[in-house]
Amino acid sequence: MNFDPAVFFAALTSQGFRNGALLAIALTFVAQLTAVVIGLVVALLRGSGNRVLRGTGWTYVWIFRAIPTLVQILFVWNALPQLFPALKEDWFSPFIAAWLALSINEGAYMAEIIRSGLLAVDEGQQLAARALGMTPSSVFRRVVLPQVTRVIIPPTANEFITMLKITSLASAISLQELLSYTQTSISITFRFAEYYAAAAIYYLVIVSIFMAFQAWLERRFQWRSQRGESGRLATTLRGLGAR
């Protein structure tokens, strides 16, 4: 077997990999957070009583879910500056372009996830809050949103992880993230196994950190006075086992 641990460890600890990973993480966070905001707006549009607004939300989801993510990235980077010369300036970097494309694309998926969260909140909740005399914005912030959040944590964590991985598509527009640094290094050294393995380790570590964060978040949203191992699911499973 031809695997040189020295090359592997050198790659793992190299400045280039670290920078690439940090860039991927930064892009993941800004794109995913923007997508959550877009998703919330689009989900509310889709649930609106107004036909035009509902149609707008539906159209957004239709278009940006249908077009492949890579096509959207290439379009934003290459085609948008052609259509809008203002984007030919220096500030329109690959990072900005990837951020824009990934947020818009992911926003369509988040809209559906948040919509499912909104549908999951019992309508009696809003009724009770309104009966107390709470204003619509207060009802939404204090009663609906916390319950939506709980429901959408697992699917949103999924999306977060997917986002980390599709930031690698931005290598197509010369963003120096993890994958493009790996490719560049391989094109010089021709050590495929060592560099791909190092990149894989980075993705594994980052996703593990995300997962720990997800677990912490789910515990926070358990809504039990004694928070710990015995989540609602665990209790249910134990109950089923006892039968």
Next chain:
Amino acid sequence: MTDDHKLLLDPALLGPTEGDAGPLLEAVAIQKRYGRNEVLRGVSFGVERGDVKAVLGPSGSGKSTMLRCLALLEPIDAGEVRLEGRTIGVRPSGSRSVRLPERELAHQRSDIGMVFQKFNLFPHLTALGNVMLGLTEVRKRSKADAAQVAGDILERVGLGARAGFYPSELSGGQQQRVAIARALVMNPKVMLFDEPTSALDPELVGEVLAVMEELAREGMTMVVVTHEIGFARKVADRVIMMDEGQIIEDATPDQFFDRPRHERTRRFLEAVH
């Protein structure tokens, strides 16, 4: 309950105020339809200050819809809701009346307490948090202040020790008592109960009815949609029978249960007994 028991209500808040001539809460020829379905077909009745009105009737007769209309949770198609003699939920606009904007409706709703069949407690808040929310969000009280008032009222419905528990950790009876405390803490002028014990296991019904009975005894004005004949007979000042979106009988409990005038009431009472 004993005399040294702390009162649920602050007597100072219940005293007769100005405009005490007519009923405290009044429905005037309320009509409500969903599409082609006429749910309320001209419902009129009044509740005097301090009185308890029990509402009976088969399912689908419009009882819950009527409560929601009284609580301003549903717009009505015709008629009026009056609280202390003043029309609420709408403002005059020329010869017609238009529904108030949501913000003003919210303000008016805070004077009307509502208790639901399925409790509708907020699952993400503790018992204390549930009772506090109206104080902090609607009455704009400080957190510390609200926690004190809410803790006190939980104590009075017998749940002081459960203040830190979430709804999922409480029994149905405890949840409904928290829901009553949540409505009560707003100092409502009237409380509306929508089948408050229908979702409870039989052995838990008593604790909720006890709290309601105590409220009635202390002078709270209440409208109670219920299937609990015993409660209606014992606690109510007047009993109403609803059928197909109309009130077909409005009588004292004795009259209602012993000498119902309407054939439909007689048949209903035979069916539920």
